[in-house]
Amino acid sequence: MHAGGPRELVLRCTAERLRIEVSDGNPEPPRRRRSAGDGAGGHGLIVLQRLSRSWGTAPSGDPRGGKTVWVEVPCPPDPWGPWKAWGAQGPPTARGRSEARSGAS
Structure with missing residues (x-):
């Protein structure tokens, strides 16, 4: 160097x-x-x-x-910023869609 x-x-x-x-x-x-x-x-x-x-x-x-x-x-914006308050599962609306999909199988 x-x-x-x-x-x-x-x-x-x-x-x-x-x-x-x-x-x-x-x-x-x-x-x-x-x-x-x-x-x-x-x-x-x-x-x-x-x-x-x-x-x-x-x-x-x-x-x-x-x-x-x-x-x-x-620094780029934090892509997880809006989701942090809800934890790993995301907001209730996202959890509801996920559960509905998994329940339909």
Whole structure:
């Protein structure tokens, strides 16, 4: 790896966003690298910029030095949100339809 490998990976999730933090021992900020021509590298910052809501770098809190690169991406809506209050079986109307089908067999 060009930065000597990550020292730490931190994931922070809220209902609105996922923040990913990767710390390494290299104090240099990330920069675009030329692709090797075989498509095998140099795309990390492009992907990060296109997929993220925001991103940045900060000095690492590690006494050995280094940096932390962070990125924030929006979290998709919770598809089970409306059903959570009813538990695994869903709301009473869904249970009634399910029971009617199983009783008709």
